[in-house]
Amino acid sequence: MADKPMIQLKDVSKVYDNGTVGLKDIKLTINKGEFVVVVGLSGAGKSTLLRSINRLHNITSGDILIDGKSITKAKGKNLRNLRRDIGMIFQNFNLVKRSSVLRNVLVGRVAYYPTWKTTFNLFSKEDKQKAYEALQKVDLADKVYARADELSGGQQQRVAIARVLMQDPKIILADEPTASLDPQTSIKVMDDLKMLNEKYGMTVLANLHSVELARKFGQRVIGIRAGQVVYDGKMEDTPESVFTDIYNGGDGNKEAK
Numbered sequence: 200m201a202d203k204p205m206i207q208l209k210d211v212s213k214v215y216d217n218g219t220v221g222l223k224d225i226k227l228t229i230n231k232g233e234f235v236v237v238v239g240l241s242g243a244g245k246s247t248l249l250r251s252i253n254r255l256h257n258i259t260s261g262d263i264l265i266d267g268k269s270i271t272k273a274k275g276k277n278l279r280n281l282r283r284d285i286g287m288i289f290q291n292f293n294l295v296k297r298s299s300v301l302r303n304v305l306v307g308r309v310a311y312y313p314t315w316k317t318t319f320n321l322f323s324k325e326d327k328q329k330a331y332e333a334l335q336k337v338d339l340a341d342k343v344y345a346r347a348d349e350l351s352g353g354q355q356q357r358v359a360i361a362r363v364l365m366q367d368p369k370i371i372l373a374d375e376p377t378a379s380l381d382p383q384t385s386i387k388v389m390d391d392l393k394m395l396n397e398k399y400g401m402t403v404l405a406n407l408h409s410v411e412l413a414r415k416f417g418q419r420v421i422g423i424r425a426g427q428v429v430y431d432g433k434m435e436d437t438p439e440s441v442f443t444d445i446y447n448g449g450d451g452n453k454e455a456k
């Protein structure tokens with residue numbers, strides 16, 4: 200199953216309303232169970248790439264397939280079901296700061312409930328137990344009733360990872376998950392993502408600023424510059440000169456975030 204395509208981008212382009220080119224003719228296949236890191240300068244198109252995969256951004260042309268199904272063309276229930284398979288981890292954690300850690304983790308099950316039940320916090324005992332177990336997996340079981348805004352940045356990001364674990368996704372998209380964290384905490388967060396990849400078989404696609412973290416955790420590296428893929432290869436076969444070229448080989452074109 201290792202060579203089963205999980206994410207496919209077919210000639211994907213994204214042009215913003217102001218004419219900025221976010222992505223240009225992207226052709227990519229990410230296989231089931233891969234841990235892939237995307238590197239490039241700020242504004243190269245890394246975030247646009249991830250946000251297009253789960254349709255936070257609509258693409259201008261091309262098609263994106265999730266486990267063989269087009270998310271580009273999906274509507275209504277089909278779109279919701281495809282998005283349920285995609286967990287998203289953001290740089291700024293995206294937690295409800297005034298809510299408890301438990302309530303934030305339970306948000307990962309929202310797609311499995313009717314709206315009225317989640318509005319009144321009517322989650323099952325089984326899901327509350329599952330949330331506690333998810334927090335155990337990221338070493339935060341002692342914070343279950345703490346408010347999210349009482350936690351450190353690293354702890355908040357690990358709550359976000361526990362929330363993704365609750366979702367049972369096939370794919371995790373991590374958009375600069377360590378950008379606001381210190382080096383030691385960054386490694387802990389990346390270790391948690393690696394755990395989800397190795398223990399649960401979740402396919403991980405992560406944007407990273409740090410080449411050091413990319414080298415340590417990525418099985419495969421994709422280089423993005425000016426909205427285009429300029430490198431795609433196994434990390435173990437990637438020389439330092441490739442990273443130098445990705446970060447220094449820009450041509451000054453107008454780029455997107």
